[in-house]
Amino acid sequence: MRKIFALAVAAAVAVIIAGQSGCGKGGSKSEAEAPIKIGALFAITGPGSFLGAPEAKTAEMFRDRINAAGGINGRKIELLVRDTATTPANAISLAKKLIEEDKVLAIIGPSTSGETMAIKQLCEENRTILISCAAAETIVNPLARYVFKTPQKDSDAARWIFRTMKEMGLTRAGVITSNDGFGVAGAEQLKKLAPESGITIVISESYDKNETDLTGVLTKLKGQNVEAVINWSIVPAQSLVAKNMKQIALNVPLFQSHGFGNIRYVRAGGEAANGTLFPCGRLLVAEVLPDSHPQKKLLVEYKREYEARYKEDVSTFGGHAYDAMLIITEAIRKAGSTDREKVRDAIESLKGLVGTAGIFNFSPQDHNGLGMDAFEMLTVKDGKFALYEKKAAPATGRASPNE
Amino acid sequence: MRSLRTYAPLLALPAVAVGLHGVLAAEGDIARMTQLIMSAYYALVVIGLCLLMGYAGQASLGHAGFFALGGYVSAAMTTCNLLPWRQTTAVRLCEIAGLLIERKDPFGMPLLSFSPWAAFATAMLVCGAVAFVIGVPVIRLRGHYLAMATLGFGLIVYRIVLAAAVFGQADGISNVPPFELLPGLRIGGSRAWRVENYYIAWGAVMAAMLLAINLINSRVGLALRSIHESEEAAHSLGVDTYRYKLAVFVFSALLAGAGGVLLTHYNGSISPSEASVMKSVRYVAIVAAGGMANLWGALGMGMVLNYLSLRGQFGRYDEAVFGLILIAMMLFAPQGLLRPVDWSVVRRLLAGRARNG
C-alpha cells in the first residue's frame, strides 16, 4: 500500500516540476532585436520591504521610461523582478535561477547586505554583473570584478556626522544602533572614525531593530551626560528616537544616519523631528538646490515621476535602484554590446555619471564610485527637509543634557 | 519483525531521483536541480519533525533553531582563521589530529580553518547535546507548554546568532567552503558539480528515511505509536514514555542539524533568517500538510512546497500560502492529504504484550 502512495507522491512531484516548463527560454526574435535581460532581486516583502518595495517600483519605472524611448541601441530591456522576502537563502536560489535559466546579463540588487554577500561569489564565478543596492563596505572591499554597489559609503556618512559635531563644538557622543546589518556596520564605522575626528564615544549601545520603546536606552545615555546622540538605524526606530528623547527631556542634538531618507520618517517623528541632523543624498532637498547643480534636473524629474506614478513619497532607497539601472544601461550603451566583459569594463570607465545618490566615478579599484561629496548635511525644519547651514561656532555650544 | 517489505518503498526514492534527472535533462534544464537540492536538505528537518510531531506527538515550534545551530557551527568552524594562533597548544593539537586544513579564501588570503568533516562532527555533537539538555526538562511538559518551550528555544538560538560577532551578526556567515566528502566529491553550489550534488542530496534524504523507517519499526517506534494512541495505556503497559520521547527529540534535532550543515555548505552561506520563528512555523506547516504521522507525506510536501517557494512561485504571497496551508490542513484534512499510517501494527503490539504481560 505504502509503495503505491510513495509512487503517487513521486509522480505528483515529477509532474509539478516538469510542468514548470522553461520560463527562461528565449523567444524566436533575432539576436539583434532580442530584449536585454536584466534580473532584479529586491526584498519586496519581509523586514527589508521598506527598501525593496520602492526599489522595485523605481526599477520598473526606469525600465518603462527606457523602453518608451526605444530601448538601448534599439533593444528593449526585459526586467525580471524577483522578491527575496529578505531571506539570503531565497536570494541564492533566485539568483541561480536568473543566472542559469534566464541567463541574465546583470542583476540589480539585492536590497540588504546579508543577501548581497550570499550571492557575491556566485555572481563573480558566473561572470554576471551584480549592482547591489545594499550598503555594506564588504560588498566592494575585497573587490570582486563583477560586483558593484550604488549606496554611498557608511564611512563617509560617519565622517560627515563627526565633522558637523566638531563644528558645533560637541565632543561627547552617545551612539545607539540597531542590531541589523546596517546598524552593526554603522556602529563599526563610528567607532573606527571617532578618534580621528576628536570625538569621544562615551557610550555605545545596540538595540533590537523592532524595538518599540527606546526610553530605557536613552535614559542610559542621559545618565552618561552625552552632548549629542547619534542614532544609526532604519525605520521605525528613527522616528521613535526623536520623540523619546524629547519625552524624557534629553535635549541634545540628534544625529541620524542616511537611513533617515524618507519624509515619512519626519512626519512620523512630528515636532520632535525638527532639528535632526543627518548626512544624505540630495534627492530629498531636490527643489531647494541651486539650478546650476548638476544633480538637480535628474532628482526633480525622478521625484516628480515617482510620486505621480505611485502616489507615495520618494525615498533615497528607491534612488539606489535608479542609480543601478542607470549604471547598467549607460554601460551597455557605452560598450555598444551586451558582451559581459565589455559591459563590465564600461562600468569601470564611467565617470561623472549623475545619479540620485551622487555623481559616480568608477574605476578598476573603486566599484562604488561615490565619495564624501555625495552627501549633503541635511536637517529638518518645520517638518520639511532643508540643507544644514553651518552656524558660526556657537558660544553656548554645549547644551546641557540634564536639567 | 522487520522484513524487506518495510524497506521496499525506499527504492522509490532513487527511482524518482533518476526519473527527475531524466526529465530535467531532456528539457535542458539541469539548473532547476538547485532548488531540488535545497528542498532535499530542508526535507531532512521535516523528516525529523514528522517523527517528533506525528509519532511522538510533541509539537516543536523551534526546530529551525537546530537547523541553524548545525549550519552556524559548521560555517563558523570552516570559515574561521586560526593562523594568528598557530603556535598555541590547542591549535597545534588540532593540527596534529588532522582537524585543520590550510586553504585560501576566494580573494587569495591564506586561511587555517577546520576541515568540513571536523566541523560536521562538532555540529552534530552540539545539536545532540543541546537537544538533550533542552529535552530533559522540556519533554515532560504537555501540549502548549511544550510548544512554548520549543518556541523559546528557537528564539534564543535566533538571538544568539543575531548578536554574536563570531556568527556574523545580522549578515550571517558567507564564503563557506565546499564540503569535500571524498576526494573529488564535493557539496558545493558550483554549476560544475550540480549533478553530483543532486545525487548527494537524494542520498542524504534516503539515509534519513532509512533511519526514520528503522526507528518507526523498531521497539522505540512501536512504543511511540502506542504512546501516541493513548499515553495512559502505554504507560500502564510499562512503556517508558519519557525516554522514548527524549530519544526522538534528540534524533530529530540531529537530523535538522545535519540538514543545516549540508545546506550551508551547498549554499556557501547561512543567515539568521534560517533560525527565525517563521521558518519553524513553515516546517510545522509542511508536516501538517503531509499528515502528521505520515513520513512519505511529509517528505513529499516538503519537497514540493519548498521547491515552489524557492523558485518564487508564490511571489509576494509566500507567507500567506503557508498560513493558508496550516489552516486548511487542520480544518479539512487533519490526517494530511495522503492516507495515514496503518495503526493495526500498534493494536497487535498492545494485544501481544497484554497477553504476555
Added chain:
Amino acid sequence: MVWAQIVQYCLSGITVGSVYAIVAIGFNIIYNTTGIINFAQGEFLILGAMTAVSLAQVMPLWPAIACAVVLTTIVGGLVELLFIRPVRQASPLRLIVVTIGVSILMREGMLHVWDEKVRALPYFTGSGVSTVRVLGAHVSPQVLWVLGVCAAIVAGLTLFFRCTLTGRAMRACADDRMAARLCGVNDRRMVALSFMLSAGIGALAGCVVSPITQTQYDMGAPLAIKGFTVAILGGLGNSAGAVAAGLLLGLLEVFAMSQLPVAYKEAVAIVVLLLVLVFRPTGLFVRRESASLRTA
C-alpha cells in the same frame, strides 16, 4: 543610580509591562473559556491600531478608536467562527497550528491592505514632544494614558466577570464546560464571546500604545511572544497574575538594560520563559485549584 533615573526606568518598565499584561489577559480570556492559546492575539492589537489610523483620517480620534475596537471585535468573532469552531478532533497541537495559521493570514492581510509602512495614531493629548514630570522623571502624557487605559480594562474585566451574568457564564465555562452546559449556558456562544472580548481589549490597547510605539503590520508576533511569557509567568488563566507578571517582566527588562548591554534585553523575556517552563510551568502566582485542571 540617581533617583530620577530609577523612576525613569520604572516608568519605562511599567509602560511596556502594562501592554504585555493586556496581551496576556487576552490570552487568558480565551484560554480560560476554551483551553486554546491564541497565537493571533498580537495581531488583534495591531489590527485595532491600523484600523483606527485609517479611520482617524476621516473622523475625529475618539469615534475612530471606538469604531476600530468594534470592527476588531467583529473580526475576533469571525476568526472563531471560521477557523476555530470547524476544527474537528481538536487537540492542543491542532489548535496551536490553526491559530498560528490565523496569525500569519492576518499579518499578510494587513500587509496587503496597509502595506509595510509604519503608522501611528496621533497622541491623545499633547504631541510627540510633550512631556510631563512624574516624581522627578519625564514621560510623555501618552504613557499616563496607557497606564490609565490598562487599569481601566483590568477593572472593567473584573467587574464584568464578577457582576454580570454573561461574565459569570464565561467563568462557568472556564471552570467546567460540561457542567456549565448542563446549567443552560450556551458554551459555543461563550467561546465566540471570549474571542470577541479578547479582540476588543486587544484593539483598545493597540490604539492607546500606537502613538508611542508606532504601528507596523508585523509587530503582532513579538508582542504575542512577550504576552505568552507573561501569561505563563503569571499562571495561564490567571488574569490578576498576568497583570503582576506583566509589570514584573517590564521592570526586569528595563533594569537588565540599565546594567547590561542593551543588546541582551530581548533575551531576558526568553530566558524568563524557559526558566518558568522548566521549573514552575504553572506560573508564579498559581491558584492551586486551577493548576491541576488543565490537561494537555
